[in-house]
Amino acid sequence: MKNNACIVHCPGTVANLVCGFDILGLALEAPYDIMHVQLIDEPVVRIKNLDDYNLPTDPEKNVAGVVLLEAMKKTDGTVxxxxxxxxxxxxxxxxxxxxxxxxGAAAAANYLLGNIFDRDERIQLAMHGEKLAAGVKHADNIAPCLLGGVTLIRSIHPLDVLSIPSPDLYVTVVHPQVEVKTSDARQILRTQVPLKDAIKQWGNIAGLVxxxxxxxxxxxxxxxxxxxxEPIRSILIPGFDEVKKQSKAAGALGGGISGSGPSIFMLSADKLTADKVAAVMQEIYEGIGIAHHVYVTTIGKQGVKVIPGEFPTLI
Amino acid sequence: MKNNACIVHCPGTVANLVCGFDILGLALEAPYDIMHVQLIDEPVVRIKNLDDYNLPTDPEKNVAGVVLLEAMKKTDGTVxxxxxxxxxxxxxxxxxxxxxxxxGAAAAANYLLGNIFDRDERIQLAMHGEKLAAGVKHADNIAPCLLGGVTLIRSIHPLDVLSIPSPDLYVTVVHPQVEVKTSDARQILRTQVPLKDAIKQWGNIAGLVxxxxxxxxxxxxxxxxxxxxEPIRSILIPGFDEVKKQSKAAGALGGGISGSGPSIFMLSADKLTADKVAAVMQEIYEGIGIAHHVYVTTIGKQGVKVIPGEFPTLI
Incomplete structure (x- = not known):
């Protein structure tokens, strides 16, 4: 069988692009997960973890698993x-x-099944995984991960995803090792917002686009x-205000909470500035005494990469 | 003295471009006011009305007058x-x-005083007139009127106005002759809005841009x-829902309340459709029995036009 195995590189993404809460996201060039996927002659999904996160290997409980199970529904039931x-x-x-x-699972399944899913179908397919992970079908990480660059989710029902061109910007991300549950981050939001703030927000969104x-x-x-x-959620992230203030002083264009946190991202025009921002972030969390990772990367233009390749023998 | 008189054509504008409440506006090619403005050797503003609207001729109480008085502050006090x-x-x-x-007054004053105001200063100058008219300094009509095309007011304080490119679209405007006071239209708005609606709105704004x-x-x-x-303000405009529904059925791309009403505007890709929309609007208001004007025009690319010319002898 042709194309019966592939390797996918699935990059990290920044959702909720500051003013673009729930609608704007971007793909990172790095870090990325690596997944090996193989088409087999049995109608099952078998998962093996190559890392130490101990994520569930029951496909019904695994984010990649539910996507592959969903993809299988479009086959003749033998694979x-x-x-x-x-x-x-x-x-x-x-x-x-x-x-x-x-x-990554959606892109791999599409590749191995012979490109049977169009762009929006791949997004829809991947959203089954997000539903398992977050309880809601959202696309603000899925879309930039699949498409690369900056993406706009104009609407989820019906799905309306648009790619927005963007300059070659550097991204510095700090992940302070504190737990912020997506569900908590959602719950503390107000359900009503002042109209004047909403107007300010949509002025900024139009300005950003x-x-x-x-x-x-x-x-x-x-x-x-x-x-x-941000004024509400940033309370959950120790050091947030200081990171933002000092990153901007170091030359960052701006940034904010990545997704629902705790990571914070900052955009910069060049690598030198992005590195300075990384140093600032490191210093702050060393000062507070919170373990952290810092990444300096760029906006990933391509998103998920599918590479034809042998399936490793380890499984 | 060179450039001591000019004629200005000051076009109508559509503010609050549907989802772009308070931030997006566009200039119409027509209708437009015509103003004759002359620099004189006395530090006063004299106003003459050539129309029948009986607007105040006291410069302190006239929209163009207050702008010209403000412009005079930048002179040596002799003109x-x-x-x-x-x-x-x-x-x-x-x-x-x-x-x-x-x-128009800001553009004329700038021309007659030798281009002493830059783009943002002309907008600021004109905003004094809007303050007199509406009680608040807003720029969503001023900016497209001065700059032409589609404009984004990202922020008023500090002023941040951006020109957005736009396709050559036709605009059909109907003015049903009912009174909607801007102050009333503002008052009926809710001061708090559901976050989920705000998200939908800013998705649409990002989509529109x-x-x-x-x-x-x-x-x-x-x-x-x-x-x-729109769901709130449209209550003040008889026939609104019908106009919108039938205009779209006639092929309009979409549209909504112009500014705070009562005019309704619809965008179309071509003149044939814009004319059909005009016919639909006319039929609806004839049916309801409300006097109305309908205009078929385009997005005005240029905005205010300043034409050197003699001041008429009638004053």
Whole structure:
């Protein structure tokens, strides 16, 4: 059988792009999970973990698993998948760890089944994984992970996803090792917001989109302001205000909470600044005494990469 | 003295571009006010009305007058202005009648004083007129009137105005002759809005801006949805729902309340559709028995036009 195995690189993503809560996300160039996926002649999904996260290997309880099970529904019922997962994006870090698994599984299934899913179907497929992970079918990590670059989720029902061009920006991400549950981060949000804040927010969103289209870094910088979600959620992240203030002082265009946290991301125009921002972040969390990881990377233009390859013999 | 008189054409504008409440506006090619403005050797503002609207001629109480008085503050105190106003945009129609006077006066003063005001200063200057007319300094009619095309007011304090490219769209406007006071239209708005509606709104705003940049008419159409302001304000405009429904059925991309009403605007891809929409609007208001005006025009690319010219002898 042709194309019966592949390797997928599934990058981390930043959802809730500051003012773009629930609608804007971007793909990172790194870190990324590595998954080996193989089409097999049995209608089952078999999962093997190559990492130490101890994620469930029951396909019904595994983010990649439920996506592959869903993909199997589009086959003649005689085939299934074996998957070996080397997760490098720490679960719970807020940079789309579960979306990486879901999007990677959708991309692999599509490749191995002969490109039977179009762009939106791949997104829909991957959203089954996010539903398992987060309880809701959202696409703000899935879409940038699958498509790369910056993506706009204009609407979920019906699905309306758009790619937004973006400058070659550097991204510095710090993951302070504190637990912020997505469900908690959702629960503390107000269900009603002042109209005047909402207007400010959508002015910034329109400014941010315009800045991306016009390659206007200053405009991007001054539009990266969130008056609705960040003031509430940032309380859950120790050191947040200091990271933001000092990152900007170090030259970052701006940034904020990645997804629902605890990771914080900052955009910079060049690597030198992104490195300075990384140093600032490190210093702050060393000062507070919180374990942390810092990544300096770029916006990932491509998103998930599918590479034809042999399935490893270890499974 | 060179450049001592000019004629300005000041177009109508559509503010609150459906989902873009308080931030997005566009200039119409027509209708437009015509103002004759002359620099004089006395530090006063003299106003003459060439129309029948009986607007105040006391410069302190006239929208164009306060703008010219403000502009005089930047002179050596020896000059003033004479202005003759032929208002063709009906006051209270919701297509930026007062903004046309304010923007036109700012553009004329700038021209006659030798281009001493930069783009943002002209906007700030004109905002003094809007303050007199509406009680608040807003720029969502001023900016498109001065700059033409589609404009984004990302922020008022500090002023941050951006021009958004847009396709060559046709605009059909109906002005049903009912009174909707801007202050009333503001008062009935809720001060708090559901977060989920705000998210939907900013998804649409991001979609609309993307549609304008990508010349994607379908995207523009499906983004022209306002879940926050229109459901409330449209109650003040008889026939609104019917106009919207039938205009879309006639092929309009979409549209909504112009400014705070009562005018309704619809965008179309071509003149044939825009004319069909006009016919639909006419039929609806004839059916209800409400006097109305309908305009078929385009998005005005240029905004205010300043034409050097003699001051008429009539004043």
């Amino acid at each position: 299934g998948f074996e998957i070996a997962i080397d997760k490098r994006i720490k679960p719970g870090s807020g940079i789309g760890s579960s979306a990486a698994s879901a999007a 315009t800045g991306f289209f016009q390659n206007d870094l200053e405009l991007i910088g001054r539009s990266l302001e969130d008056v609705i979600v | 003033g202005f004479e202005i003759a106003i032929d208002k063709r945009i009906k006051p209270g129609s919701g297509i930026g009648s007062s903004a046309a006077s304010a923007a 993307t549609g304008f940049f990508q010349n994607d008419l379908e995207l523009i159409g499906r983004s022209l949805e306002d879940v926050i302001v």
